[in-house]
Amino acid sequence: MPAPSTPSPTARGRVRGAAGTLRAVAAFVALGALATGCRNDTAPAWGYPELGATLRALTRDLDEGCAETAPSGCLAELDRLGVLAEGAFAEVLDHRLLDVxxxxxxxxxxxxxxxxxxxxxxxxxxxDPHYLPLRRAVLAERLAYRRLLAALEGLRTAPPPGDGTGPV
Known part of the structure; x- marks a missing residue:
C-alpha cells in the first residue's frame, strides 16, 4: 500500500486529465475570441469632459455677456469668447473630431x-457707441457663436466610429 502522502496512480491520472481539460477549455475560449473578434466592451467614456467644460464656459459667457445697451461694451466679451473658442478648437484637434x-x-x-x-x-x-452697423455686427457674431456651440456639441456627443467597442 502506498504511503498516504503520495497520490495513487489513478489519482495522478485524474489530476493530469483535469489539467488537460482546463487547457482544452482555455484553448476553446481563445479560439472563440479570435473567431468572433476581441471587443473592447470596457472602452472609456467618450464624452470628452474637457471639451464639455469649455462648451459650458462658452455657453455661460455667451448667455451672460453683452448686458450693456451699447454694442461697444460687448467687444471685450466677444474677444474673450474668441479665446475660449480657440481652446475648444485645440481640444477638437486633440480628439480628432474635426468635421465639415x-x-x-x-x-x-x-x-x-x-x-x-x-x-x-x-x-x-x-x-458713436450706439453705431447701428456695430450693433448688427455684434448680433451676427453672437449668432455665429451659437452655431459654433451647436456644432461643437454635436461633435462632443456623437459616438466615436464603431461606438467605441471595435476590435482591440
Missing amino acids: GYVVAMQDVEGARELRVAAAREARVRR
Missing part, C-alpha cells in the same frame, strides 16, 4: 469677427 459642419461654423465666426472689428473701428472714428 464645425469648419463652416468656425469660418462663420471668423467672418463675423472681421465685420465686427471693422464696424468697431468705424464706430470709434464716428465716436
